[in-house]
Amino acid sequence: MNDKIKTYLPVLTIAGSDSGGGAGIQADLKTFSALGCFGTSVITATTAQNTQGVRSIHDIPEQHIQDQLEAVLSDIGPKAIKIGMINRPEVVRVIVEALRRYPDIPVVFDPVMVATSGDRLIKEETVEVIKQELFPVSNVITPNMDEAAVLIGKAVNDPQEMEKAAQTLLGYGSGFVLVKGGHLQGDQVSDVLCGDGQTHVFESAKIKTKNVHGTGCTLSSAIAVFLAEGQEVRQAVASARNYVFQAIDAGKAVKTGQGSGPLNHFYYPKKMIIHELDQ
Template sequence: MVKNYIPVLSIAGSDSGGGAGIQADLKTFAALGCYGMTVITATTAQNTQGVREIFPIPPNHIEAQMMAVLEDIPPKAIKIGMVNQPDVVEVLAKTLKKFPHIPIVFDPVMVATSGDRLIADGTVALLKEQLFPLATLITPNLDEATVLTGYAVDSVEKMHQAGKDILNMKCQAVLIKGGHLNTPVIQDILFQKERPEQSYKSTYIKTNNLHGTGCTLSSAIAAELAKGHELHMAVENARQYVYGALEAGKDIKTGHGNGPLNHFYQPQSQIIHELD
């Protein structure tokens, strides 16, 4: 038997402040006992107060990063985050079609916690057409669901409608995240084809340290899928991890704006599995 770590790949943007994007994904993978790898789609100049500048990585270099990883260390799951240019969408779709057996969690990052828009015009239509059909799960928050559907998703009722509408965009499954409603109980709703809707609820945590919450949740789901969990249990486990990271980091001061979660509040030992 050959022993190996559980590898998980993040395809996303780099956050120079360390709270979101690639940095949050790697922290999450490590905290959940997985071996993290990266394909960087863009670098950002940002901190806890906002995004100052975005520098896109050339598509040919993104493809080179992907193939270098996929040909040598095949991941057990892939998380996709910031994809802000149409030509990057095309490169990702072309490459990922060659690896249909790998589960993909796609967090359609469009708006930062600070409110800064992170996606170029014309990219959304391509995301729906080329990346949605490849993804095991799409994880939009309310702002992103609003961009995708074209109407304001600002209530639980609208979350139910948006989930059904996005599921019809050639998706396999959609998790609508309701954290932006700021209600006493936070509700996320999972929609899967030919299965009943599933709601996940947790108590609202009062904190300004929310930077990277969406990135962390999607990468945690990918890590749990990589471990072999079914989708509904991967979402449950990932939400519990994020809740703990928020609770453990709610009073920690990092920077002068929206601080990050405490990713390493309860780290797991690195998991090693056996290959035939």
């Protein structure tokens, strides 16, 4: 009879750090923990940031990013990877080179370009490199309407244009594209998922609150968690949207700082997921 080894369910985030704690690496790790996973991280940049905006960005050297990637991937072996802020072409190439060595790990890429405050987080020359090199090794990409507009060079204003944008972005090689509709006018939020020859629209009520800092980071991280658990993409998106909706609702009346506050990631307790493996 084989002895069993107990192990956590590890997930990796590759993203920038938010000193205010609401988005980026901090939001990703909170999401992983809240959903019962063991979070690991590769930091691509640090930001001097709070609920009101971004004051400055400090780039992490490419060699150190590569070292972080190799340290985590070679030892802990994440079951899914979420990618967030990448603001330089050189960093895109370092990440892509690493991902190509681990093709079986599902990758969720949230193309963070503009902070909730409106601050630009990415260099212009990085956009094309992302589309040509990172999209093809990503299972799911999750741009919001503004990011989709930047990526396709055309305005995205309604669910019909969101679907067209998703179909266009699929042409760059990712498995699925989820265009998020949090900026839509009205009382409903519609997100459009395209991939595998199908289109699915997810809808939910819009919660009235300014505490939405880090929503996109949290959603993409939650999708990565549910993919790590073995859910297929459509179900993982539905599960992640439900988690984010509840986290926004739980934090809607809580004041953090003077600007756009964060979600309540820990609105319900969940124990760490522990698997048993044959030795």
